[in-house]
Amino acid sequence: MAASAARRAERRAGLFMVSPALVVFSVFMFVPIGMTFWYSLHKYSGFGRMRWIGTDNYATILSDHTFWAAAKNTILYTAITVPIGVVAGLSAALLLNRWMPARGLFRALFYVPVVISGVASGIIFLRLFDPLLGILNQIMTSVGLPSIDWQGSGFWALMSIIIVSTWQGIGFGMVVYLAALQGIPREVYEAGIVDGAIGWKRFRHITWPLLRPTTFFLVVYSIIGSFQVFDVVYVLTRGGPGTSTTFLVQYAYDQGFNQRKQGYAAAIGVILYVVVLLFTLVQWRVTKDRDEA
Amino acid sequence: MTTPRDSSTSLADLAGEPTAVAVAAPAEGEARDSRRVTGIRLVIAIVSVVVLMFPMYWMIRTSLAPTSELSDLPVALWPKNWLWHNYTDPWHQFPFARWLKNSVVIAVVSVVLTLAINLMAGYAFAKLRFPMRNALFLLIISTLMVPIQVIMVPQFQMVIDLHLLNSNWGVIIPRLAEAFGLFMARQFFLAMPDELIEAAKLDGAGHFRTFWSVVLPLSKPLIASLVIFTFMWRWNEFVWPLIVLDDPNAYTLPVGLQFLISQFSTNFGPLLAMSFLSILPMLVVFAFFQKYFVEGVARTGLK
Numbered sequence: 001m002a003a004s005a006a007r008r009a010e011r012r013a014g015l016f017m018v019s020p021a022l023v024v025f026s027v028f029m030f031v032p033i034g035m036t037f038w039y040s041l042h043k044y045s046g047f048g049r050m051r052w053i054g055t056d057n058y059a060t061i062l063s064d065h066t067f068w069a070a071a072k073n074t075i076l077y078t079a080i081t082v083p084i085g086v087v088a089g090l091s092a093a094l095l096l097n098r099w100m101p102a103r104g105l106f107r108a109l110f111y112v113p114v115v116i117s118g119v120a121s122g123i124i125f126l127r128l129f130d131p132l133l134g135i136l137n138q139i140m141t142s143v144g145l146p147s148i149d150w151q152g153s154g155f156w157a158l159m160s161i162i163i164v165s166t167w168q169g170i171g172f173g174m175v176v177y178l179a180a181l182q183g184i185p186r187e188v189y190e191a192g193i194v195d196g197a198i199g200w201k202r203f204r205h206i207t208w209p210l211l212r213p214t215t216f217f218l219v220v221y222s223i224i225g226s227f228q229v230f231d232v233v234y235v236l237t238r239g240g241p242g243t244s245t246t247f248l249v250q251y252a253y254d255q256g257f258n259q260r261k262q263g264y265a266a267a268i269g270v271i272l273y274v275v276v277l278l279f280t281l282v283q284w285r286v287t288k289d290r291d292e293a
Numbered sequence: 294m295t296t297p298r299d300s301s302t303s304l305a306d307l308a309g310e311p312t313a314v315a316v317a318a319p320a321e322g323e324a325r326d327s328r329r330v331t332g333i334r335l336v337i338a339i340v341s342v343v344v345l346m347f348p349m350y351w352m353i354r355t356s357l358a359p360t361s362e363l364s365d366l367p368v369a370l371w372p373k374n375w376l377w378h379n380y381t382d383p384w385h386q387f388p389f390a391r392w393l394k395n396s397v398v399i400a401v402v403s404v405v406l407t408l409a410i411n412l413m414a415g416y417a418f419a420k421l422r423f424p425m426r427n428a429l430f431l432l433i434i435s436t437l438m439v440p441i442q443v444i445m446v447p448q449f450q451m452v453i454d455l456h457l458l459n460s461n462w463g464v465i466i467p468r469l470a471e472a473f474g475l476f477m478a479r480q481f482f483l484a485m486p487d488e489l490i491e492a493a494k495l496d497g498a499g500h501f502r503t504f505w506s507v508v509l510p511l512s513k514p515l516i517a518s519l520v521i522f523t524f525m526w527r528w529n530e531f532v533w534p535l536i537v538l539d540d541p542n543a544y545t546l547p548v549g550l551q552f553l554i555s556q557f558s559t560n561f562g563p564l565l566a567m568s569f570l571s572i573l574p575m576l577v578v579f580a581f582f583q584k585y586f587v588e589g590v591a592r593t594g595l596k
Contacts, residue, residue, distance in 0.1 A: 007422070009500065010422055010423070010500065011421075011424065013417070013421055013499075014422065014426070015424075017414060017421065018413070020414070021414035021433065022414075025432075025472075027451075028444075028470040029439070032444035032447040032451070033439070033443065036447055039446050046450075092341070095337060098326055098334075099325045099326075099331070100326075100335050100338065101335065106338045108583050111583070115525055115575050115576065115586070116576075117531070117546075117547050117571065117575070118529065119531050119547040119550050119551055119568075120568045120569075120572045123565065123568045124348045124349070124351070124352045127351065127352070127565060130559070133561070135351060167345065167348065176590060178587075179590070221438075224438040228441075230442075230532050231532070234531070234551065235554065248442075249442045252442040256445065256446055256449075257449075262449075265445075265446055266446045269442055269443040269444070269446065273439060276438050276440065277435070280435060
């Protein structure tokens with residue numbers, strides 16, 4: 001029958017066209033994820049023989065102070081950066097949503113830090129935060145504030161990372177919120193005006209509830225993104241002083257490639273994977289419920 | 294994520310806007326704030342941009358100054374003399390030209406290969422019926438947010454086994470599994486009307502002919518977004534090249550830059566000059582194609 005021949009042709013074409021993607025995803029994503037579990041059950045220096053040690057790596061993690069410090073730092077960093085990023089992105093979007101002169105130029109400039117590499121951003125701020133020669137401390141002392149030893153204390157080192165992350169991320173949040181704001185039909189606002197919803201009231205009762213799915217997306221996306229912050233930390237603080245800016249990804253890298261404990265690094269990788277997967281599933285669940293509602 | 298969204302219509306104003314400094318006329322029928330409110334917003338916007346752009350300015354300002362001027366406190370906001378040799382000297386002292394070449398080769402080859410893979414797969418996942426389609430798509434999308442640190446140990450072993458350490462291919466090949474681009478492509482093709490494809494079929498075109506001569510020519514905005522995002526990700530990438538490359542001649546720009554930090558120590562002038570050179574190509578790409586950055590973010594259905 002012609003119909004089934006056509007269906008067979010479609011099936012063949014479809015499988016053929018996804019096959020390159022399936023090959024690269026199998027070889028460089030699915031197999032490595034599986035192998036990470038396998039490595040995590042071994043002691044391995046990266047060269048020579050692997051030695052099976054069962055769940056010893058995970059037992060070690062449980063009593064590893066540096067691991068828990070890194071986990072705590074990651075959570076603290078996430079808890080501070082994500083809300084700041086969401087508020088900053090939303091504020092920028094509201095600021096630049098409606099007409100004003102040179103609006104497009106403003107939007108573009110807000111977005112510029114997003115396209116700059118983490119390493120270059122780190123170097124730029126390394127200069128700004130420099131305790132002796134940095135312009136930031138010069139400005140602060142010139143207005144009578146105390147100068148800050150940004151890399152000297154754990155608290156300020158973490159703050160410096162948070163400042164750079166916010167600088168890098170504001171443009172992304174803005175674009176996401178702008179897209180959502182443009183999607184709100186004008187009639188919704190016009191109906192609101194009749195009910196007296198203007199200014200803050202309009203934002204509180206109309207705009208903000210309509211943006212809820214966007215906010216949810218951005219929060220989950222930023223949480224997962226904040227588990228991955230590496231480049232800026234590597235350049236700016238190297239995880240220090242002490243372990244005060246060591247996050248889980250830094251710790252995994254350090255264990256795997258500086259300490260050459262690749263099995264242990266893989267075990268940390270497994271934990272990261274499980275956490276990221278949980279957040280991804282939550283996002284799917286909620287998005288799916290919303291779309292079906 | 295499960296429903297297609299055509300974001301291009303609602304974004305028409307956002308994405309297609311000219312960004313000239315000139316006072317742009319408001320889109321027809323667009324609601325405007327009162328003059329006073331617009332004025333307040335404008336002032337806030339100017340102050341914000343000054344703060345946000347200050348680090349960029351300070352990078353350029355520092356890159357043009359001798360070390361002596363920078364340690365002479367307080368540092369003047371405007372350079373006293375313009376020192377260009379920060380931009381020329383490091384080329385002789387370090388294999389900067391090699392790093393630039395490696396970065397260009399890696400970014401360009403990655404763009405070509407990633408696009409070929411993701412355009413085909415995205416189209417098939419959106420428009421063609423084949424067994425296990427949804428399961429395979431979900432499996433791929435589940436890796437969207439997996440950090441490189443999860444798979445770096447086995448991938449490093451693979452690169453060693455393939456003898457690709459210190460090679461451009463060792464950086465390129467393992468990163469071809471790029472779920473974001475695939476997702477972006479599928480969302481775009483889902484929004485494409487079936488009638489277009491049916492019409493091509495009635496003209497006797499097979500699936501590949503339809504894809505090549507009907508679908509792809511209509512996908513220029515998608516292709517532009519994919520080119521730009523893939524280029525940016527690969528150009529800026531740090532962790533994976535840091536793992537694969539340990540020979541200074543094989544470095545990419547980001548890996549080379551972090552190497553220079555230890556070389557220059559507090560001699561910030563040449564370090565920031567090189568940093569600026571490394572981001573300049575990205576800034577040029579952004580200046581010309583910025584609307585595709587915006588469209589790309591919106592197209593992933595992020596709303």
